[in-house]
């Protein structure tokens with residue numbers, strides 16, 4: 001489903017991804033780990049088509065995410081490390097997402113409720129005025145409502161309190177069948193129940209890839 005072949009990405013003289021090759025298939029839940037600066041986010045952004053590789057390629061169901069960005073992103077739910085600075089209010093944001101990505105608004109509300117985010121009380125509040133945890137809860141709710149085959153989370157729980165983390169992992173467990181779930185995390189113990197593959201990166205390389 002996701003094929004990464006000899007992928008190298010440099011920023012100036014800094015090699016962020018160094019000849020990385022790996023495949024992620026459906027029914028795999030992968031914890032992507034490694035020290036700060038190891039290349040995890042660069043790998044994820046390459047999968048999302050943010051970057052032109054210096055060499056090698058990424059294919060998502062046979063499509064290049066740079067050349068076929070819209071088509072590729074239609075099939076991916078992504079929650080970034082830092083929420084984007086969205087000026088729309090929650091109502092407008094849900095409206096926009098339901099139209100642009102064909103996501104059911106009621107399902108976003110359902111998952112928001114499950115994440116203990118009171119959508120109705122905050123409907124006309126700008127996204128950027130929500131607390132860090134509230135933003136993350138809404139992005140998680142949208143990611144689950146989108147029903148994508150590929151779900152990518154880049155440290156999504158950093159701003160969540162322990163209860164919200166439990167809610168999130170419970171919902172994810174219900175949602176993981178037939179999908180690729182790729183999880184950047186520094187907290188392996190939290191996702192242990194959820195994952196069946198563990199990848200470590202260091203200095204832009206995959207240094208360990210273990211199926212559990």
Ligand SMILES: Nc1ncnc2c1ncn2[C@@H]1O[C@H](COP(=O)(O)OP(=O)(O)OP(=O)(O)O)[C@@H](O)[C@H]1O
Nearest residue numbers: 011014015016034035036037038039040041042043
């Ligand atoms: N847009 C960019 N411009 C320049 N250098 C970058 C850029 N993005 C990443 N890098 C560099 O690439 C290397 C890998 O960064 P990356 O963000 O992929 O690491 P990471 O494993 O996600 O780290 P963390 O755990 O801190 O999030 C680092 O040396 C970083 O400085």
